[in-house]
Amino acid sequence: MASPPVKPGLGAAAPIDKRELQTVIDQGKADPTAVRTLRCRTVAQGRLSQLNYIRDLPPQPVTEHAPEGPLGEAGAPNASEALLAALGSCLSIGIHANALAQGIRIRSLELDVEADIHMTSVWGDGDRQPRTIGFESIRVSVRMDADASRKALAALVRHTVLWSPAANTLHNPVHLDIALAPAAAA
Template sequence: MTTTENVETRNGVDVSQLTHTVDAIGTDPDLANFRFRAHNVWLGGGRSRTEMHGFWGAGAEDTSRAEPFVLHGDEPPVLLGSNQAPNAVEAVLHALASCLAVGVTYNAAAQGIDVRSLEFDLEGRLDLHGFLGLSPDIRPGYQHIEVTYRIDSDAPDDVLDELCAHVQRTSPVLDMLRHPVEVSVTRT
């Protein structure tokens, strides 16, 4: 005889697996260490292709991906590209939105909050004087990113506000944007 285990899902998240993961990391802190990797190839002009396949995490090399994920980058014509893909700074906005969406839905699920819909709008302000080397006083990256979101849920506003505050404190991508990250660049 086979039995079907009743899996509680909320917001598309397996809550028991989420709880098990948190408990496992609490018991064995080394399980929290991950190493994500990417490989990029320049394709000419402003175009490039980045592949993400394996990564190391939860104490082992992950082999769950049969094929790599592929992201393409390019520039719009005004920045001398062929407009075949988003540019790198647009990809940063995607990474931030994706991370915030995961943070909201996973944390909401853990707190028993049903999310019916969730949307983010992001705008990054950038001054090309820094990127083009025309002004040492202007940083080459974003000077400001504005994020607005809409969430449809039965939870009261104060609970949703605390959920958003918690997500801002724990979002890896938001943390990387708000605080300097040590990056080493080496030619091999």
């Protein structure tokens, strides 16, 4: 199954409810030291497909496949594409929320997120020359139709990136702790 075609033009941006946004801001101010743990349970389905369970949402599929080739027909994003989607979504939400706080009306917003990856070193086989494993760089192009000057919109994007959890997770060193879980009791 091929990916759906990308539609030209900007996506319509429904406004964020200012009261709902203020509630989230107030919750954060009430206890600035509060830490929220986010969780996702990933369950292998076979043939390089996984289902990801987040809160009580329907399972989110992720399928590891090469963009081209025999596995390229998967009907779900691969893990690297899902990472790009998470970044784009986080930035989009941040741009909307910060625009609202600044009194900027956004009529439409679209982000193109892309990155290059060396496919031969993805699973540790094939090309074993020292290369970056994962993305070497990520490029995001933001297009929006809004009631503000280009200078104000550029400042809005810079501010959003500065405070984006997803962008900062990718940009800053993050402690990563991966271990085999304890054996299940018999």
